[in-house]
Amino acid sequence: MASMLKLLRCLNPNHHHFTSLTRFQSGRHLSILLNPNNNSTTTTPLSTKEKSRAALSLLKSEKNPKRIIEICRAASLTPESHLDRIALSIAISKLAASNDFDSIISFINELLRTRPDLNNEKFVAHAIIYYGQAGLLNNAFQLFDEMSQLGIPQNAKSLNALLFSCRSVKEYDEVKRVYRKFPGKYGVMPNLDTYNTVIKSFCESGDSSLCYSVIDEMVGNNCKPNATTFSILIAGFYKEEKFEEVGKVLEVMRKHQVAITIATYNTRIQSLCKLNKTDEAKELLDRLSLSGLKPNSVTHCHLIHGYCKEGELEKAKDLFHKMINSGFKPDSDCYFTLVSYMCKAGDFEEALEVCKQSMEKDWVPNFSTMKLLVMGLVKASKVQEARELVGQMKERFPKNAHMWSEVGESLSALEDT
Template sequence: MSSLSRLIHRTFATSFSSSTPPQLNPNTVRSLSNDLYKERNLKKLVEKFKKSSESDRFRTKTGVYESTVRRLASAKRFRWIEEILEDQKKYRDISKEGFAVRLISLYGKSGMFDQASKVFDEMPDYKCDRTVKSFNALLGACVNSRKFDKVDGFFRELPETLAVKPDVVSYNTVIKAFCEMGSLDSAVSMVDEMEKNGLEPDLITFNTLLDAFYGDDRFSDGEKIWARMEKKSLVPDIRSYNAKLVGLVSEKKMLEAVELVREFETKGLKPDVFSYNALIKGFCEDGNLEEVKRWYGELEKSECVRDRATYGTLIPFLCEKGDLDWAFELCKDIFERRSLVVNGPVLQLVVDGLAKESKIEEAKKLVQMGKSNNYSRYKLQLPSDK
């Protein structure tokens, strides 16, 4: 940053509005938050958000910030994300590390690393201390923005510059970055470094490694990580078991996978949608329609909500097996759940299959349901219309 830029920032940082901000009661703030949740016009959402931010009490509502930025990011309105977050810098809160960390994190989750890094760099200009908390937020922004190659450099250089000592969160973030890059051995070496520096890896550390090793078809290495975790007397949670379940399915060890899920209850755990999806995927790959139906039935009986992966795995398999009636019912489920989005070609498989089997009325119904449910992005068509 140039000397002129730093001078501008210092001047700006020390000249917050002298007017007294509006003091709104909790009910009013709650009403403002609800209004933002309901606002469908994104431009109006931005305007209302900036206006609401004038309230000190509103600026404590982390959830509203998260929700608003997530909606704008989903719509790829990155310019508007920058508009509302840069607007926050005019408030005195920017001198508090927690508030700056929020901006860094929100930019990071939106994939806007340059803006996240800029907030971090500007913190001294706003007389805002940078501790391990903001250091970790910057590392997290790297990971969320998929700038994995930057993480190790920051981890090695910034602690000395900032006079901070990396903590478990810091190491876990670097481990996550290495795992995402596929540098799994480097990720394990970070665990060794943690212990050498007097820090104990936690369940997050091991779950990150288990996800990576079991998910990368390195089952035996995953088992070594599992043994190392148990040696630390850390109790595996549902995420740990799901990672192992994925590994067993990848190894085609379906009997052991089923046995593992059956053991959940003895561990005080309940299978979640990821557990069921793993078993369904494994039996689909085995071509075992009977077991697929059985575990889908277990999923239906549970309190778990079927997700995109459930349908994305099941429907192509059912089309392959010729069970178009069930595939048709699953498609109707998808359309009835308006917030659920699956890949268009998956639904088109069912339309094509129904038409091929001369079930034209059912095929037409799916095409029509797609249109009536505002799913035009799928562009479902009968084969005769292509």
């Protein structure tokens, strides 16, 4: 990885770092640039999106804290880009996992100090979230407090970032304190996201009943609650198994003229499934027609996952087939869940069929599930199918070819037994 410096060409001439990444030859994997003997690159600068993709790819496999920072610098990451936000989040997570908190603090400070394009409320809000993600809550508070010194006034966006940071590390008392004290102290008017974050925090901490007063405060501040507000509250009451409160929430929704849609029912169905009450959730689905609502793919996927988790695989498979025959499209997680549970139940042939359907959509279950399927096919005397699957995995994921070669060797050992 010492040749990383060959990849990173001058971030900014004023920063003493590298300013541009080298362009990759089309279709070639990023790792070719890490080979000092590689001559397949050109000197054409990468586009902004190519820089982001390059950084993201490198960060996923990089472990050295120093090089993680170098990659971020070289790509000039910015929270304006979705890819960049993912890359920065991965970088922060990896630095935190290696307990390199000093690097996180110095890197964020460096960005604020040397990148004029990041000296704005949007980046500061993301920086506060990154501090929370790393468990550096004191630094998140400090940055929020010092925003005015940076010429950036505190606003709802930065307040919401601070609330999110507190919630992400389960400091629910701090969420309450910030919510109660900071709007007045810093002259910030809460918005819908503020209230929804607080409601989510109360629900996560087992204080869902406190949310009614938050909704009253919302209305008093001319901020109308939305469907998300009530979905969070409904999920909270289900989690606390206060089922009688769910009906009350539906009444409050009607009072505030917030439509009860299929999304509301999906929240209820998912919540029941999490409580291992999938049959009750299915009854709720069956009653949907009485309310004039129609289920969607999400509805069915929640139920399929619930039945799988409860060991009711036949019900899950039956619902899956009915779902497809009715024109609904399962999502990737639905396929992955079914394949995994079918394999665990020893139903390898049907798992293979579902897996094939998933792979036709370019959705491939994780390595452990695929390995379980391959080994199961061999035990079910489906050796040819198992070998074909191994070959497909090698072709699709060349980086993991060595892992699949080991699986292939295991197949030979199983055949010999």
